Amino acid sequence: MAFIELNVLNNTAEPILGIDLGTTNSLAALWRDGRPEILKPEGHPGRIPSALYFPKDGGEPAVGQVVRERALVDPEGTIFSIKRFMGCGLADVKDELESVQFPASETAEGLLQFDVRGRKLTPQEISARILMRVQDVACKALGGHKLKRAVITVPAYFDDTQRQATHDAARIAGIDVARIINEPTAASLAYGLDQRKEGKIAVYDLGGGTFDISILSIDSGVFRVLSTSGDTHLGGDDLDRTLVALALEELIPKVGQETAQDPGFLQGLRLAAERCKHELSLNPEADFHFSIPDQDLRWHRRVKRAEFEKLIGPLVARTLDACRRVLSDAKLQASDIDEVVLVGGSTRVPAVRKAVEEFFGRAPHNELDPDQVVALGAAVQGHILSGGTRDILLMDVTSLSLGLETMGGAVSKIVVRNSPIPCQVTEGFTTYADNQTGIDFNIVQGERELAADCRSLGRFKLTGIPPMPAGMAKVSVRFQLDANGVLNVTAREESTGAIAEIEVQPMHGLQDDQVESMLQASYDNAQDDFDHRRAADLKVEIGTMIRASESNMEIASQALDPESLADLKDAIQKGHDVATLKDVNEVQAVRDELEQATLPLAAILMDSVAKKAVAGKHLSEI
Numbered sequence: 236m237a238f239i240e241l242n243v244l245n246n247t248a249e250p251i252l253g254i255d256l257g258t259t260n261s262l263a264a265l266w267r268d269g270r271p272e273i274l275k276p277e278g279h280p281g282r283i284p285s286a287l288y289f290p291k292d293g294g295e296p297a298v299g300q301v302v303r304e305r306a307l308v309d310p311e312g313t314i315f316s317i318k319r320f321m322g323c324g325l326a327d328v329k330d331e332l333e334s335v336q337f338p339a340s341e342t343a344e345g346l347l348q349f350d351v352r353g354r355k356l357t358p359q360e361i362s363a364r365i366l367m368r369v370q371d372v373a374c375k376a377l378g379g380h381k382l383k384r385a386v387i388t389v390p391a392y393f394d395d396t397q398r399q400a401t402h403d404a405a406r407i408a409g410i411d412v413a414r415i416i417n418e419p420t421a422a423s424l425a426y427g428l429d430q431r432k433e434g435k436i437a438v439y440d441l442g443g444g445t446f447d448i449s450i451l452s453i454d455s456g457v458f459r460v461l462s463t464s465g466d467t468h469l470g471g472d473d474l475d476r477t478l479v480a481l482a483l484e485e486l487i488p489k490v491g492q493e494t495a496q497d498p499g500f501l502q503g504l505r506l507a508a509e510r511c512k513h514e515l516s517l518n519p520e521a522d523f524h525f526s527i528p529d530q531d532l533r534w535h536r537r538v539k540r541a542e543f544e545k546l547i548g549p550l551v552a553r554t555l556d557a558c559r560r561v562l563s564d565a566k567l568q569a570s571d572i573d574e575v576v577l578v579g580g581s582t583r584v585p586a587v588r589k590a591v592e593e594f595f596g597r598a599p600h601n602e603l604d605p606d607q608v609v610a611l612g613a614a615v616q617g618h619i620l621s622g623g624t625r626d627i628l629l630m631d632v633t634s635l636s637l638g639l640e641t642m643g644g645a646v647s648k649i650v651v652r653n654s655p656i657p658c659q660v661t662e663g664f665t666t667y668a669d670n671q672t673g674i675d676f677n678i679v680q681g682e683r684e685l686a687a688d689c690r691s692l693g694r695f696k697l698t699g700i701p702p703m704p705a706g707m708a709k710v711s712v713r714f715q716l717d718a719n720g721v722l723n724v725t726a727r728e729e730s731t732g733a734i735a736e737i738e739v740q741p742m743h744g745l746q747d748d749q750v751e752s753m754l755q756a757s758y759d760n761a762q763d764d765f766d767h768r769r770a771a772d773l774k775v776e777i778g779t780m781i782r783a784s785e786s787n788m789e790i791a792s793q794a795l796d797p798e799s800l801a802d803l804k805d806a807i808q809k810g811h812d813v814a815t816l817k818d819v820n821e822v823q824a825v826r827d828e829l830e831q832a833t834l835p836l837a838a839i840l841m842d843s844v845a846k847k848a849v850a851g852k853h854l855s856e857i
């Protein structure tokens with residue numbers, strides 16, 4: 236099954252919301268100030284659980300965070316994952332119905348409906364409630380401004396009936412659908428992949444309850460779904476279940492079979508397992524805590540990430556089986572894929588990311604929040620449909636490299652050109668001279684090899700480095716570029732914690748044509764730049780060799796034969812004069828001669844170090 240999304244523009248000035256109507260959570264985004272943004276009222280995460288709670292007394296159903304809480308005390312009144320039933324008839328979902336506690340029947344029109352505590356509701360009507368809540372939250376975030384039009388996302392495998400059901404849900408909610416788009420397409424849009432002329436994209440989406448893998452092709456800005464696969468019963472909940480099973484092994488002997496089957500008990504344990512799983516995404520070990528104060532139950536266990544990875548191994552392997560199928564359906568190999576995009580909260584699990592990277596042989600895009608990427612992409616589509624352009628989105632990658640001037644005037648690139656932003660890169664540096672207590676940093680922008688040919692964005696100094704031999708200090712420098720293009724550079728000396736930082740705006744005052752000409756200059760000067768850089772690096776190396784030789788001159792004068800000593804002095808002098816040399820071959824010759832001339836001294840020093848090491852020791856101890 237393949238869907239082609241037509242790129243028909245529908246110009247209207249009214250902003251269009253992007254809504255991700257998810258199986259587990261739903262959220263809205265809007266294009267604002269040149270980029271898509273998740274709509275969150277103050278103090279609210281913006282994300283709404285896609286679940287409803289029906290009170291026992293038949294009162295109005297509750298939507299949102301409160302449902303998760305109600306589910307703990309009254310699980311029978313809660314309905315989750317309604318998306319699985321969208322556009323389905325009773326016969327289509329016989330097996331699925333086992334997971335829903337409400338009796339199901341069909342309407343006169345053949346639509347599935349659930350009998351929830353005295354009222355009959357179709358999945359469309361239930362989804363409409365979720366959509367209304369999403370729209371409300373968006374409205375609050377926009378200071379009370381209610382947007383009526385929306386782009387809504389659906390899984391790529393949704394057929395026409397399921398898409399129509401989503402349309403109907405929106406209509407019931409009073410939302411005007413500007414377009415229904417595929418979730419993987421939205422994720423690709425969020426990453427600006429529509430800017431590619433052509434290419435093949437794999438979108439790996441592991442959410443709470445479902446797994447989808449889609450292969451898209453992009454051709455002149457138009458996405459086409461080549462194949463989709465997945466598993467509608469595989470997701471983060473299954474990862475949680477492996478931990479729940481682990482806990483039950485120890486808990487059943489304590490609480491008994493009956494309590495262990497209690498829905499409230501299990502729900503509490505599931506939430507505890509999920510917390511532990513989240514912590515394991517950050518740390519190599521995590522605490523798995525579960526307590527029921529009324530029953531005086533307190534249980535606790537440390538879980539190692541490796542142990543968790545072993546438990547989930549078969550589940551991750553199942554997702555890769557689906558990746559193999561989807562590639563074979565599209566008649567492609569993993570190596571044909573140009574971009575891999577991660578979607579869904581469960582792609583935060585390090586073992587999942589690693590498995591995907593190894594399978595496709597390339598690092599997947601994960602710079603955006605995997606829970607938000609679909610809504611962000613829907614907002615991009617909304618912006619395009621309301622007549623906007625997205626040139627500005629090109630700013631989502633750094634258009635010029637950012638780096639530091641190193642000794643000798645060369646540039647060490649830290650954030651390379653075309654890195655997606657926001658991003659963060661940390662690199663280690665050290666001191667050049669003995670007892671150096673400060674380092675001057677010059678932040679530069681551009682593609683040239685020497686700092687003098689780049690744009691200097693700012694300078695700052697790190698002081699307070701304790702005196703120590705050259706090369707011993709450990710200074711980590713972090714470049715952090717936020718979504719607004721603001722660069723924060725922090726330098727930190729590890730042993731004392733001394734810190735210095737600066738904030739600059741790399742693109743401030745730069746016009747597109749200036750960026751172009753900076754890039755052109757780097758192409759035009761590529762060979763010369765390479766030679767200059769090499770010469771600068773060689774000069775630094777020569778400086779280090781001279782300092783090492785000069786500090787041992789006394790030993791050299793006593794121990795070297797006159798000819799070697801004269802050669803060494805001569806080579807050191809030439810080394811001192813190298814600053815004026817420009818030709819890289821001449822600098823290389825000076826360096827090689829110096830190296831040659833230091834060999835006899837190096838041999839003597841090695842010898843004396845070895846002698847010291849063995850001094851006073853019996854041969855058998857060596």
Ligand code: AMP
Pocket residue numbers: 257258259260441442443444470471472509512513514516578579580581582583584605606
């Ligand atoms: P989604 O359906 O995309 O909202 O994904 C929800 C799933 O992502 C749930 O199973 C969450 O437990 C899981 N999830 C969210 N954050 C993390 C995390 N940091 N580590 C592991 N799983 C996570």
